[in-house]
Amino acid sequence: MPEELFTGQWQNRPSVLDDHKPYLDDRWYEGCANTRKLWEEIVPLGYKGSYQQVRAYLHDKRTSPRPVTAPPPSLRTVAGWILRNPDTLTESEQLQLKAVRTRCPELDALTRRFRSFAAMLTGGQGERLPDWLGTVRQGDPPSLHTLASGIDRDRDAVIAGLTMPWNSGVVEGHVSRIKMLERQMFGRAGFALLGKRALLAS
Incomplete structure (x- = not known):
């Protein structure tokens, strides 16, 4: 067949179907092998390609001696x-x-812990930190144990930072601005000149 002449030529080329292959794979292994039905399912998910691309991908799965799956992210x-x-x-x-x-159970645990910490961070829920640290120490990935130990050394400060509305952002902004002014003068500015520039820039 003419298509066989091009075998391997375009195999690693990006396709609009790539983002939807994991979904197709999952549905395929659930037992759904109806090409048109699967095409109709991925169109609302944002698929912009043709029906023929879906049919060709599923045809490869039917005829391949080993499962055809999308490359892992x-x-x-x-x-x-x-x-x-x-x-x-x-x-x-x-x-x-x-x-x-x-x-990957470890990655699943890491995701749950991260999202729980993000909720504390964005919701001002510092009172939940001790429970979060206790849960992390009960068998989560070792990488989180190191993080938990570091947080525990400054537990009161971290709880305050997650709870109170105040922060050092304004001070850090001024420090960054002064450093920028110093870099603009290539480090040759004395304190007096740098002070004047900082006052004039404000």
């Missing part, structure tokens, strides 16, 4: 999904993250 991609607000993830990203968490 990179570590950077998965970290981005975990660090972002869950409400900002697309349905496709949520499905892919769910698949990753299902396959």
Whole structure:
């Protein structure tokens, strides 16, 4: 067949179907092999490609001696999904993250702990920190044990930072501005000149 002449030529080329392959794989292994039904399911999820692309991908799964799956997401991609607000993830990203968490219990635990800490941080819920630290020490990934120990050394300060409305952002902003002025003068400014520039810039 003519298509066989191009075998391997375009195999690693990005496709509009790539983001939806994990969903198709999951549905395939659930027993759904109806190409048109699967195409109709991914269109509302944001798929902009053709029906023929879906059919070709599923045809490969039917004829391949080994399962054809989408390439796994990179570590950077998965970290981005975990660090972002869950409400900002697309349905496709949520499905892919769910698949990753299902396959890796440690990453699932890490995601749950991170999101719990993010809720404390954004909601001013510092009183929950002791319980969070206790839960982390009860068998979560070792990397979190080190973080918990560091937080515990300054527990009162961290609780205050997560609870009170005050912060040092304004002071840090002034320090950054003065450092910028100093860099603009290539480090050759004396204290008097730097003071004048800082006052005039404000």
